[in-house]
Amino acid sequence: LIVAFAFLASMTLLSALGVVLSRSVVHSALFMSASFLGVAGFFVMLNAPALAAFQVLIYVGAVTVLVLFGIMFTQRPQVQSFRTIINRQIWPGFFVAIGVGTFLAYVLSIQDWSGTEPGNGPQGPGPLGEILLGVNGAPEIFQLLFEVISVLLLVAIIAAIVISRRKSAEGGTDRGVEE
Amino acid sequence: VQQFLDTLSATVPLEGYLVVGAITFAIGAWGALIRRNAVVVFMCIELMINAVNLSLVAFADYLPLPPGRSRWGSLSCWQCSARAGR
Numbered sequence: 001l002i003v004a005f006a007f008l009a010s011m012t013l014l015s016a017l018g019v020v021l022s023r024s025v026v027h028s029a030l031f032m033s034a035s036f037l038g039v040a041g042f043f044v045m046l047n048a049p050a051l052a053a054f055q056v057l058i059y060v061g062a063v064t065v066l067v068l069f070g071i072m073f074t075q076r077p078q079v080q081s082f083r084t085i086i087n088r089q090i091w092p093g094f095f096v097a098i099g100v101g102t103f104l105a106y107v108l109s110i111q112d113w114s115g116t117e118p119g120n121g122p123q124g125p126g127p128l129g130e131i132l133l134g135v136n137g138a139p140e141i142f143q144l145l146f147e148v149i150s151v152l153l154l155v156a157i158i159a160a161i162v163i164s165r166r167k168s169a170e171g172g173t174d175r176g177v178e179e
Numbered sequence: 180v181q182q183f184l185d186t187l188s189a190t191v192p193l194e195g196y197l198v199v200g201a202i203t204f205a206i207g208a209w210g211a212l213i214r215r216n217a218v219v220v221f222m223c224i225e226l227m228i229n230a231v232n233l234s235l236v237a238f239a240d241y242l243p244l245p246p247g248r249s250r251w252g253s254l255s256c257w258q259c260s261a262r263a264g265r
Binding site: 001047098108 | 213
């Protein structure tokens with residue numbers, strides 16, 4: 001387990017550094033997907049296989065494709081020199097990030113975490129579905145959250161349809177667009 | 180040799196996951212501060228969101244909670260707010 005943890009941690013952290021420091025935007029996107037894969041491996045180690053599957057599907061699949069489409073549509077991917085990809089705040093930003101990281105790591109390390117052991121929490125997709133739907137004695141607040149998130153996603157889908165129709169109607173017919 | 184194998188197969192304490200999440204968060208914050216490209220800034224924000232996700236799942240697996248508390252709802256809220264932000 002230590003070996004798997006070290007491998008996943010090095011993969012996640014090196015890929016995160018690659019996102020920040022790579023000179024090509026496409027390479028940044030690919031490093032980001034590698035970092036997400038490392039986090040998915042952590043989810044498998046933490047007894048959450050359903051979340052690991054969601055992580056691979058949504059983040060590694062959908063978000064990376066979305067970012068690559070965004071890069072393709074908005075800008076010409078080209079390798080730039082290191083001086084032009086950063087603004088003038090590299091050293092203040094570096095010290096701020098180092099401060100934040102050391103503060104968080106120090107606070108989390110001096111805290112006494114004895115008495116905690118792995119293996120708690122719901123395990124598979126079956127208990128996850130029961131909790132989200134509020135059956136079998138699960139708290140009912142997650143049912144409300146589930147419905148709210150469903151409405152949010154529906155609003156996002158309808159907004160995407162509206163925006164794409166309005167853009168496509170600029171050139172030709174504007175049937176169905178009310179303005 | 181046996182002791183070495185025992186240390187290799189020991190379980191990871193909670194601090195390990197939390198420190199990895201903290202360092203990933205710091206790297207994402209650094210990138211969001213220094214990069215010029217807006218898409219890369221979005222990617223660094225995604226890194227920070229994933230670091231918080233990792234620490235939430237670690238807490239949910241390690242802390243002794245009653246069944247079904249504080250794990251899936253908060254995670255779903257995080258991920259859907261991240262998606263709606265795009």
